[in-house]
Amino acid sequence: MSPRLALLLLLAPACSGPTAEPARRPNVLILSLDSVRPDELSLFGGTSPWAPDEVISPYIDALGRGGVVFEDAVSTTSWTLPSHMALLTGLPDAVHGVTDNHKRLDPGIETLAELLKARGYTTAGYFSGPNLHPVFGFSQGFDRYENKSSNDPSLGVFTNPDPGSMIATHKDSHEDVTSPALVEGASDFLAEMAGTDQPFLCFVHWWDPHYDYMAPPEFVERFVRPDFDPEVDGVHGKWELDKNKRDWDSRGAADLLALYHSELAYTDSQVGKLLERLEALDLADDTLVILLADHGEEFFDHGRWGHQRTLFEEVVRVPMILRLPGRVPEGVRATGQARIQDVYATVADVLDLPLPSYASDATQFGKSLRPLWDDPTHPGYDQALHLDVPYRSIDHRALRFRDDHGRRWKVTLFPIEKRATIANLDKDPLERAVEEVGNYPASKDARIRRAVELVQALEDARAALPLTGDGAEAELTPEIRAELERLGYF
Numbered sequence: 001m002s003p004r005l006a007l008l009l010l011l012a013p014a015c016s017g018p019t020a021e022p023a024r025r026p027n028v029l030i031l032s033l034d035s036v037r038p039d040e041l042s043l044f045g046g047t048s049p050w051a052p053d054e055v056i057s058p059y060i061d062a063l064g065r066g067g068v069v070f071e072d073a074v075s076t077t078s079w080t081l082p083s084h085m086a087l088l089t090g091l092p093d094a095v096h097g098v099t100d101n102h103k104r105l106d107p108g109i110e111t112l113a114e115l116l117k118a119r120g121y122t123t124a125g126y127f128s129g130p131n132l133h134p135v136f137g138f139s140q141g142f143d144r145y146e147n148k149s150s151n152d153p154s155l156g157v158f159t160n161p162d163p164g165s166m167i168a169t170h171k172d173s174h175e176d177v178t179s180p181a182l183v184e185g186a187s188d189f190l191a192e193m194a195g196t197d198q199p200f201l202c203f204v205h206w207w208d209p210h211y212d213y214m215a216p217p218e219f220v221e222r223f224v225r226p227d228f229d230p231e232v233d234g235v236h237g238k239w240e241l242d243k244n245k246r247d248w249d250s251r252g253a254a255d256l257l258a259l260y261h262s263e264l265a266y267t268d269s270q271v272g273k274l275l276e277r278l279e280a281l282d283l284a285d286d287t288l289v290i291l292l293a294d295h296g297e298e299f300f301d302h303g304r305w306g307h308q309r310t311l312f313e314e315v316v317r318v319p320m321i322l323r324l325p326g327r328v329p330e331g332v333r334a335t336g337q338a339r340i341q342d343v344y345a346t347v348a349d350v351l352d353l354p355l356p357s358y359a360s361d362a363t364q365f366g367k368s369l370r371p372l373w374d375d376p377t378h379p380g381y382d383q384a385l386h387l388d389v390p391y392r393s394i395d396h397r398a399l400r401f402r403d404d405h406g407r408r409w410k411v412t413l414f415p416i417e418k419r420a421t422i423a424n425l426d427k428d429p430l431e432r433a434v435e436e437v438g439n440y441p442a443s444k445d446a447r448i449r450r451a452v453e454l455v456q457a458l459e460d461a462r463a464a465l466p467l468t469g470d471g472a473e474a475e476l477t478p479e480i481r482a483e484l485e486r487l488g489y490f
């Protein structure tokens with residue numbers, strides 16, 4: 001053998017030949033539904049107070065039957081911005097660091113979109129609420145990242161230290177109906193990609209199920225009382241009218257829940273439209289579909305309505321479904337604790353891609369959920385919960401975990417008041433009878449110590465990331481301004 005031929009053979013790929021063409025990696029479609037609590041979907045047994053026979057979420061239910069449903073999926077918090085950041089970075093809130101409206105993602109953190117883009121994926125994101133704005137770093141890694149709401153906020157609200165300016169932006173967005181533009185944008189992208197041999201990531205964020213609940217009349221009529229009149233009954237689902245109303249009677253509360261159900265049913269129909277489009281374009285068999293929510297919604301479970309006030313179960317539990325025909329099993333209901341930040345590592349696992357170099361226990365990076373569907377009794381992973389809303393003087397931390405005997409607990413720390421609560425989630429899954437612990441820093445209770453140590457570990461974990469020091473405040477640095485210009489914001 002000539003030295004030249006020997007060298008050529010040495011350099012040739014081990015599996016060269018006519019069948020060596022590597023299989024194309026699957027596409028990824030992430031559907032994030034804002035404020036959807038799992039127990040109100042029919043997939044999880046949800047029914048509506050005035051219309052118990054109406055099926056609330058037929059398309060989501062069908063998606064669940066075709067893949068894995070995570071029965072105990074949980075977010076990192078109870079509001080939109082940090083939980084989506086956890087989803088797209090694979091990191092818990094205290095570690096990715098974007099815990100309020102004046103912080104943004106450090107560019108040293110590799111987003112899921114960046115991971116896929118670096119492997120040849122075309123990446124597109126469509127969002128419809130102000131908390132997903134690129135100013136927070138959400139566009140990092142997306143070839144295109146489009147706002148499908150009708151009220152594009154002035155960028156000044158993101159740098160104004162007065163929380164009122166952001167609140168006003170949110171108030172306008174709540175009255176917006178965005179699903180049709182969202183579905184159209186994502187559908188056009190899917191159609192474009194169907195004509196190529198290019199794998200893609202498509203991220204779609206649905207703001208409509210977030211209050212205000214303003215579904216089209218044909219959906220409202222299915223769920224409200226026949227004699228329901230919003231003017232007379234005082235239930236508008238409107239920010240100013242009802243957000244702080246505390247004296248709800250059971251009928252008013254049922255009316256509000258019925259409006260929420262009408263919004264869920266409307267959103268479900270729009271999700272169905274997009275999934276039908278995926279099918280019609282012959283993409284469904286090659287696309288990993290992930291449907292989830294960013295947090296839940298309170299309906300007077302603990303006396304209030306809404307979210308971003310507590311870390312109770314009704315606001316941190318979320319629906320989560322994965323479907324990829326042939327590669328993710330059908331009809332599995334996994335019971336272990338699945339976390340929103342595990343989606344990143346799960347996608348990387350299914351697509352056989354390496355995680356970022358800093359993904360490890362030291363940085364508290366999420367883990368693949370594959371063990372939970374391989375063994376539906378797998379316990380899953382402990383979750384850290386975080387809620388820091390300075391303008392409301394709210395600072396809560398929690399740990400949702402199983403002990404060595406498999407018992408499920410939730411410890412919530414209130415650092416401002418120095419008190420804590422412990423819930424036995426096996427006996428008290430709705431947290432109606434939590435145990436109060438005063439002066440928790442002095443407590444010797446092993447469950448409290450475990451939560452306190454986790455909070456410390458999360459703070460240490462951020463130091464293990466390759467940060468550039470550029471993520472402290474959501475101000476318009478030249479890099480962000482350039483990125484926003486690229487996306488057409490100026």
Ligand SMILES: [Zn+2]
Nearest residue numbers: 034035080294
């Ligand atoms: Zn949200």
